[in-house]
Amino acid sequence: MTNVVATAPKVRWxxxxxxxxxxxxxxxxxxxxxxxxxxxxxxxxxxRLGDRADFLAADGADPIDVERFRRGxxxxxxxxxxxxxxxxxxxxxxxxxxxxxxxxxxxxxxxLVAEACRRPGIALVGDDTAALTLDGSHVIVSPTEDFSWxxxxxxxxxxxxxxxxxxxxxxxxxxxxxSARIVAIVQLEFSDEAHAPTxxxxxxxxxxxxxxxxxxxxxxxxxxxQLDDFERLERIARxxxxxxxxxxxxxxxxxxxxxxxxxLLETDA
Amino acid sequence: MTIGGDAxxxxxxxxxxxxxxxxxxxxDLAGGQYYGLDEIGAAIWERLSAGRSPAEIAHEIADxxxxxxDRVEADVRALAQEMVTRGLLIARAS
Numbered sequence: 001m002t003n004v005v006a007t008a009p010k011v012r013w014x015x016x017x018x019x020x021x022x023x024x025x026x027x028x029x030x031x032x033x034x035x036x037x038x039x040x041x042x043x044x045x046x047x048r049l050g051d052r053a054d055f056l057a058a059d060g061a062d063p064i065d066v067e068r069f070r071r072g073x074x075x076x077x078x079x080x081x082x083x084x085x086x087x088x089x090x091x092x093x094x095x096x097x098x099x100x101x102x103x104x105x106x107x108x109x110x111x112l113v114a115e116a117c118r119r120p121g122i123a124l125v126g127d128d129t130a131a132l133t134l135d136g137s138h139v140i141v142s143p144t145e146d147f148s149w150x151x152x153x154x155x156x157x158x159x160x161x162x163x164x165x166x167x168x169x170x171x172x173x174x175x176x177x178x179s180a181r182i183v184a185i186v187q188l189e190f191s192d193e194a195h196a197p198t199x200x201x202x203x204x205x206x207x208x209x210x211x212x213x214x215x216x217x218x219x220x221x222x223x224x225x226q227l228d229d230f231e232r233l234e235r236i237a238r239x240x241x242x243x244x245x246x247x248x249x250x251x252x253x254x255x256x257x258x259x260x261x262x263x264l265l266e267t268d269a
Numbered sequence: 270m271t272i273g274g275d276a277x278x279x280x281x282x283x284x285x286x287x288x289x290x291x292x293x294x295x296x297d298l299a300g301g302q303y304y305g306l307d308e309i310g311a312a313i314w315e316r317l318s319a320g321r322s323p324a325e326i327a328h329e330i331a332d333x334x335x336x337x338x339d340r341v342e343a344d345v346r347a348l349a350q351e352m353v354t355r356g357l358l359i360a361r362a363s
Contacts, residue, residue, distance in 0.1 A: 015301075204289030205305035212303055223298045227285060230296045230303075234287050 011035050014220050027220055034218055036077055042066065044074055046218070050081030072128040072144065076216035083225075085132040085232050087214040089185070091125035091141055092116045097265050098141050098180035100130045102214040103188035108247075112188060115258045122262065123174040129216070132182070134232060139182045139239050143175065184264040185211070185236075187244045197247040197257040207242040208233060241268050272346040274324035278317050278358040286314065299356055309334065313345050317358060323349060 009031035016026040028035045030045065037043040041061050046053035055074055057066045076086035089102040090113035099116075101109045110127050117124045126144035133140040187202065187210045202210060211233045219225040243264070247257045280286070283298035293311035295304045306314055309330070316326045327342035334341075352358040 204292035205294060205307070208289050208294050208303070209305065220301060223283075226296060226298055226301055230285065230287065230294075234289070237289060 009033075011037075027218065029221070034081065036218060042069070044077065046078060046081060048081060048219075050078040053078055068128075072126075073216070075144070076129045076131075077218040079131065080216055080218040083228060085134065085236070086216045087130040087132065087185075087211070088128065088216060089130045089214055090127050091130045091182075092122050093125050093141070093176045093180035094121045094123070094262075094265050096178075096180050097183045098125055098176075099261060099264050100141065100182055100185045101188055101261065102185060102210060107188040107190065109188055111254070112258055112261065115254060116262055117174055119258070119262055123176040125176045125180065130182075132236070133179070134235055134239075137239050139236055140179045141182050142179045143177070182240055184261075184268040185240055185242045186261050186264065187242065189244060189246045190249050191246040192248070194246045194248045197245055197253055197260050199243050199245050199260045202242045202244050204237075206244075207237050210242055210244070211236055272323060272349045272353070272360075274327075274342060274346070275322050276346075276349065277320050277322055277361045278349060278353070279320060279361055280318040281357050281359050284318075284357040286318070295357055297355065297357060304355070304357070310348060313348050314352070317345070317349055317352070320361070 011028045011030045013026050013028035015028075016023050018024065023039055026037050026039075028037075032048060034046045034048060035043060040058055042055055042057040044053065044055045053074070055066075055070060057063075076088075079086045087100060087102055089100045090109040091098055091100045092113050093099075101113055103109055113124065113127065116122050124143075125141055129144050131142045131144050133142065186199075215229065215233065217229065245257060245260060247253055281297075281299075285296045285298065286293055287296075288311070291308040291311065293306040293314055295306070295314070296302075297304065312330060312333075313326055316329070317323075323342055323345040326345050327338050330336070330345070331338040331341045349358060353360060
């Protein structure tokens with residue numbers, strides 16, 4: 001008698017992200033499925049069209065982090081399977097106008113946007129993901145999250161006794177209830193040389209690079225999807241002015257940086 | 270492979286270029302990579318991919334930008350070499 005054992009198809013990894021010699025994230029395919037894995041944290045298996053998806057958290061993964069993943073990153077990856085654009089960024093709006101802040105992890109996106117949301121009339125649209133819809137020459141962003149994830153360090157400056165090494169979810173006082181038109185995208189950078197926040201408009205290739213780095217992608221190996229991504233990023237770059245805000249790390253300068261970014265709601269409209 | 274002044278090229282099937290103001294971004298479908306070119310690099314790419322030779326391009330660009338022709342031709346040949354190495358341009362048979 002022969003025992004037949006069903007085995008899952010082997011994953012063919014397409015791209016890996018490595019930090020300090022360790023794989024932190026990788027994307028691949030297993031048969032017809034798309035796979036994203038964060039070693040030690042969990043893995044997402046999804047159908048090519050994103051209509052079936054299953055995230056399996058690793059033993060010991062923090063349930064709060066897992067929930068944050070489901071709402072933000074996993075939703076963003078699934079949107080890509082449907083040809084939708086999601087940027088890794090924090091977003092705020094006043095009325096029907098929005099600004100998206102992009103930048104590497106640790107660039108202060110959540111902190112700046114949480115601070116902006118304390119200003120009159122400004123509401124949180126998303127803390128980690130900006131879900132975009134391209135509508136003619138306009139780019140619309142829809143609400144994704146109602147929590148800001150702030151570093152303990154940022155909270156301590158505001159008087160909290162939070163552990164500086166942790167990220168803590170803080171419910172926003174004002175959450176955007178509807179979609180808004182993006183009037184500006186701002187790439188945030190900390191600079192040891194900067195004495196005050198400086199804002200500059202990014203020219204062609206730099207603007208494209210900033211957008212491309214911020215785009216969540218799940219389908220990496222299909223030429224038509226790559227061409228579609230290229231076309232969508234081009235449309236966004238043509239429709240919206242993209243800036244860079246360089247600022248010192250000092251929190252005393254935080255308010256000035258927020259002023260510069262909030263002002264874009266008017267000047268770039 | 271050394272690029273001669275009279276060499277001619279065509280855009281590789283997997284290379285797709287789009288203008289961003291005066292600059293240019295090329296998507297390489299084979300590697301899923303983007304490459305950016307500044308204003309002069311964009312002008313050279315568009316002429317190389319249209320089948321013009323480095324010598325012809327150097328002649329035009331040296332006039333447009335008031336630069337020494339020998340140096341411009343060396344730059345054009347170096348860019349063509351890099352684009353061929355990266356699989357974005359294909360040398361035409363002479």
